[in-house]
Amino acid sequence: MEQKNLKETVLRISGVNPRKCMKCGKCSGTCPSYDEMEFHPHQFVYMVENGEIEPLMASKSIYRCLTCFACVERCPRQVEPAKLIEAVRLTVIRQQGQNHLKPDAIPALLDEDMPQQALVTAMRKYAK
Amino acid sequence: MVFSYYPGCTLRTKAKELDRKARLAAKELGIELCEVPEWQCCGGCYPVAKDEIATKLSAVRTLMAAKEADRPVVTVCSACHNVLKRVNDDMKNDPVISDRANRYLQNEVPYQGEAEVLHFLEMLRDKVGFDRIAEKVTKPLTGRKIAAYYGCLLLRPGKVMAFDDPENPTIIEDFIRALGAEAVVYPYRNECCGAYLALEDRDSVKKKSSAVLNGAKAGGADSVITACPLCLYNLQKCGGEIPVLYFTELLFEALGLE
Numbered sequence: 001m002e003q004k005n006l007k008e009t010v011l012r013i014s015g016v017n018p019r020k021c022m023k024c025g026k027c028s029g030t031c032p033s034y035d036e037m038e039f040h041p042h043q044f045v046y047m048v049e050n051g052e053i054e055p056l057m058a059s060k061s062i063y064r065c066l067t068c069f070a071c072v073e074r075c076p077r078q079v080e081p082a083k084l085i086e087a088v089r090l091t092v093i094r095q096q097g098q099n100h101l102k103p104d105a106i107p108a109l110l111d112e113d114m115p116q117q118a119l120v121t122a123m124r125k126y127a128k
Numbered sequence: 129m130v131f132s133y134y135p136g137c138t139l140r141t142k143a144k145e146l147d148r149k150a151r152l153a154a155k156e157l158g159i160e161l162c163e164v165p166e167w168q169c170c171g172g173c174y175p176v177a178k179d180e181i182a183t184k185l186s187a188v189r190t191l192m193a194a195k196e197a198d199r200p201v202v203t204v205c206s207a208c209h210n211v212l213k214r215v216n217d218d219m220k221n222d223p224v225i226s227d228r229a230n231r232y233l234q235n236e237v238p239y240q241g242e243a244e245v246l247h248f249l250e251m252l253r254d255k256v257g258f259d260r261i262a263e264k265v266t267k268p269l270t271g272r273k274i275a276a277y278y279g280c281l282l283l284r285p286g287k288v289m290a291f292d293d294p295e296n297p298t299i300i301e302d303f304i305r306a307l308g309a310e311a312v313v314y315p316y317r318n319e320c321c322g323a324y325l326a327l328e329d330r331d332s333v334k335k336k337s338s339a340v341l342n343g344a345k346a347g348g349a350d351s352v353i354t355a356c357p358l359c360l361y362n363l364q365k366c367g368g369e370i371p372v373l374y375f376t377e378l379l380f381e382a383l384g385l386e
Contacts, residue, residue, distance in 0.1 A: 012178070012179070013177045013178060013179055014176075014177070014178065015178040032319055032320045032322075032336050033332070036332055063328075064325075064332075066280075066320050066322070066323045066324070066325065067173065067176060068279075068280035068284070068319070068320035068323070069280060069284035069285055070280065070284070070319065070320065072284065072285055073283075073284045073285060073286055073294055073295075082176070083176055083177075086176045086177060087177060090177055101327070101328075106327075109327045109328065113142065113361055113364075113365070114142070114326070114327075114361065115138045115141075115142040115143060115357040115358050115360075115361050116137045116138045116141050116142060116169075117136075117137065117138040117172050117205070117207050117356075117357050117358045118172075118323075118324050118326055118327060118358050118361065119172075119327075120137065120169055120171060120172035121171075121172035121173045121207070121323065121324045121358070122324040122327050122328075124171055124172060124173055124175070124183065125173065125324060
């Protein structure tokens with residue numbers, strides 16, 4: 001997809017308007033996965049606005065967001081960065097062969113106490 | 129009082145105690161929980177994307193069953209509660225999602241978010257009352273210092289969940305006090321435990337979960353309670369030494385049930 005289309009796709013899937021951002025950085029400040037991310041929540045906001053979607057799609061950061069909604073709740077401008085990250089992740093995994101988690105890999109990841117909730121959530125987040 | 133009851137996948141399997149003790153405690157409090165017939169898994173997490181419709185339908189079916197039975201639907205699992213409440217909000221307030229979901233389901237009468245979704249704790253607070261629960265306590269948990277772990281799913285997004293103040297919640301602390309114990313308020317009680325990263329990165333979960341339990345320990349807690357099977361798993365496996373229990377286990381104990 002061309003860059004312009006990618007940006008439109010992400011904006012459409014997320015329903016987010018990144019232009020509302022006033023760059024306070026609170027989203028990244030409150031993110032529990034901040035120090036495990038190459039691109040942080042505030043960077044998702046301005047990179048999507050700039051149309052720089054491909055680097056985001058190629059980054060493992062999209063699998064670090066837990067959709068805990070801390071950034072959404074605490075954003076003073078209601079920008080909702082987590083929805084942008086979700087949209088970038090979906091733009092990747094909706095492509096053929098791009099599932100991040102494959103069913104065959106799951107048995108090796110389990111222990112006897114692992115709740116079903118973890119599996120269904122991970123499959124929904126990581127695979128199509 | 130009669131409510132529809134949605135257990136969810138994990139309460140039927142790895143979290144049987146969460147389910148069993150919730151049912152027995154409810155019975156003791158004079159509440160009848162009628163299981164939603166032929167319920168399906170909610171999917172574990174709310175599909176955030178605007179264009180996800182099919183992934184919301186199992187939640188819509190549960191909500192329609194509650195509407196049909198004309199009573200609120202109660203959940204115990206934080207994740208099910210989060211999914212059902214947010215999908216219900218979409219059906220009520222997002223005309224595009226609501227219209228498309230109703231077309232998928234070929235509903236003659238469209239479902240428009242009429243059902244009421246309650247977490248078990250909300251049911252205790254708003255329909256029973258913590259004061260009445262305190263009266264029913266036969267074995268008060270006197271001297272115990274208990275920390276409530278909310279995590280993310282019960283509280284956020286605050287406007288949709290309308291569960292409690294998302295930054296300074298008190299509902300579980302009030303519940304703990306009603307059972308006669310002391311409630312410990314500590315940092316990270318409403319931050320994420322690491323959730324499904326448990327599958328691929330234990331170190332990451334360890335960082336998040338140990339921050340929670342270290343906070344509870346520093347506050348002097350002797351145990352931590354949660355409503356979420358995945359939070360319980362992460363805190364127990366990766367958090368630290370403090371015992372982590374379901375909130376229904378405390379209620380069961382304080383009501384003197386065996």
